[in-house]
């Protein structure tokens with residue numbers, strides 16, 4: 001890895017094109033990860049999606065344009081093996097996280113939930129960055145994902161709140177330690193993905209209605225909104241060490257949950 005990058009973009013606006021680039025999305029089979037995979041492919045990249053299982057194309061024809069790799073972010077050896085098998089690439093996004101709500105409330109559970117959440121969200125993000133970096137091109141990027149709880153804690157969300165803050169700290173540290181690889185974090189607000197399928201349908205609909213009514217954007221976020229920000233981070237050569245909020249203004253209004 002060289003310590004300098006060319007001034008190829010000097011004087012002209014960077015392009016959002018990913019033509020000729022290779023993008024790896026850990027968590028890329030659903031939700032924001034899938035949105036990023038689709039946008040990166042549309043932008044000209046070849047795309048690898050990694051998660052805990054390979055889906056058949058009869059089950060998931062929408063994955064036909066992507067290479068699928070099995071990887072459990074809690075398993076360091078598996079993460080290393082997955083990135084060694086992928087080889088050289090340009091951009092990494094890590095959207096994977098343990099299932100919503102698995103952490104347990106602070107006083108209602110022992111520490112099994114928080115250990116497991118950190119193992120997935122924090123150490124999983126760490127492991128992906130650690131074993132991806134030797135394969136990243138000069139000028140490559142890493143994008144992590146957190147959530148609004150990082151700056152607005154909520155009762156019952158202690159484990160993700162702490163893990164999100166830790167991931168954002170990791171992101172800033174790596175922007176220095178891995179430079180010129182650029183490292184950033186997207187902090188999404190409510191985005192209507194499969195993650196929310198854990199809620200009963202009527203509760204999920206009620207949440208959507210509150211979002212439409214209260215968020216300044218007057219709608220729920222989509223995976224495409226997040227993908228747009230992710231492609232910006234991959235392609236703007238002067239953005240590193242930052243956290244971008246894509247929230248529809250959620251942070252400006254009282255919590256809807």
Ligand SMILES: NC(=O)c1ccc[n+]([C@@H]2O[C@H](COP(=O)([O-])OP(=O)(O)OC[C@H]3O[C@@H](n4cnc5c(N)ncnc54)[C@H](OP(=O)(O)O)[C@@H]3O)[C@@H](O)[C@H]2O)c1
Pocket residue numbers: 026027028029030031032033050051052053071072073074095096097098099120145146147148188189190191192193194195196
């Ligand atoms: N959606 C929101 O409103 C929202 C708001 C704030 C923050 N976030 C954060 O944003 C990120 C993306 O959210 P999302 O809504 O896109 O989630 P999602 O649709 O639930 O996607 C999560 C993905 O992670 C994969 N995954 C889970 N555990 C894994 C593991 N141990 N190893 C490898 N892959 C694993 C899953 O695939 P497999 O099951 O195939 O492994 C799944 O594709 C998450 O970190 C979430 O905490 C989401």
